[in-house]
Amino acid sequence: MEVVRAATLDDWEPLFDLIERSGFGLTSLRLTKAQLHERLEWSHFAFTRKSERPGGEPYVFVMEDLATGALVGTSCIFAKTGGYEPFYAYEVVTEAKASEELDVRASVRTLQLKRIHDGPTEIGSLFLLPEFRGQGRGSLLSIARFSMIAQRPGRFASEVIAEMRGVSDAQGHSPFWEAVGRHFFHVDFPVADALSTVSKKFIEDLMPQHPIYWDLLPAPVCAVIGQVHDQTRPAQTMLQREGFASRGLVDIFDAGPILHSPRDAIRSVASCRNPSVRTGDVPADAKRQIVTTSAARFRAVHSQVHWIDDGHVILPETTRRALLLNAADKVWTLG
Structure with missing residues (x-):
């Protein structure tokens, strides 16, 4: 059985070993040990804080295999993007053009750099070891986060985004980066990807300020704009079922799509319930749901749930x- 829980400082070294296996393209997991320790310190503050106003603090979750005690996955919520350093993205803008003399009408697409200073909440940093993928574990690791948002909506922005990993190969070669980013940054994609977790100043210093014309890019590059890495398709499908959709923003490095949803319209946030727990037998055909504890000592599992009435479960x-759980505890259910 696996449990998703709030990460602790004691998870520092095993979590670092885990994220070292995540490969290229997961920008928010390109951390040094010192950076990870700092993130875990901020996460501890986030889970235990009393105030409700969203800041830039991360909520770091880990999935633990209870049979072995090993960490097998991780995910995160960043309460707010932007701020001191803006959140950068390309917006795909389509403009209608026409010439009466040539009797030509055409649509011209461009990629326009956007700087978002007062940004939305972001969910990200999701990684699960390949041998643990399947049997609903990825869903648990991803969807359990929405219980945190449902319990403490004031700690999160009214809009939630998810940056999807774009197309790249096993060596970190990104077609979009090679066609665009490399010409301005003069480094390999994994280098820029990792540096962006430390500082985004180099983006402002070197990023082209004028629109990039879609039709001037090679056809194979155009084909990957707004597309996800093969390993990211299940996560994309899962979030689309939750109500997330693309609004024309893509990542500035690999052109992966950025999905959006109003916070309160996320399916699992809207359907989250808070029943009391009673003792008794659970029927064999009882529905399976994600069940979590309260935000301050967050834990989540996939479990059968027997509903007695609207306010009580076994x-x-x-x-x-x-x-x-203690005898008088309540839980939160998703799904």
Whole structure:
């Protein structure tokens, strides 16, 4: 059985070992040990804070295999993007052009740089070891985060985004980067990808300020704009089921799509319920749902849930133990 829980400082070294296996393209996981330790310190503050106003703090989650105690996955919520350093993206803009003399009408697409200073909440940094993918584990690792948002909506912006990993190969070769970014930054894609987690000043210093014309790019490059990495397709499908959709923004490095949803319109946020737990037997055909504890000591599992009425549920004993529930605790259910 696996549990998703709030990361602690004790997870520092095993979590670093885990993210070292995540490969290229997951920008927010390109961290040094010192940067990861700082993120975990901020995450501890985020989970235990009393105020409700969203800042730039991260909420770091880990998936633990309870049989071995090993960390097998991680995900994160960044309460707010932008601020001291803006959030950068390309917006795909389509403009109608016409010539009466030539009797020509055409649509011209450009990529225009956007700087977002007072930005939305971002979910990201999702990585699950390949051997643990399947059987709903990826869904648990991703969707459990929405319980946190449902419980404490004031800590998060009214808009939520997810940057999807764009197309690149096993060596970190990104077609879009080679056609655009390399000409201005003069470094390999993984170098710029990693540096952007430390500072974004180099983006402002070197990024082209004028629109980039889509039709001047090679056809194979145009084909990957707004497309996701093969390994990211399940995550994209999952978020689309939650109500996330593209609004024409793509990542400035690999052109992966940026998905959006109003916070309160996310399916799992809107349907999240907070029942009390009762003792009793759980029928064999009871519905399976994601069940979480309260935000301050967050834990989540996939479990059978037997609803007695709108305000009370019975959970299997294994679930109660995995969630470290006390007799009077309430839980939150998703799905």
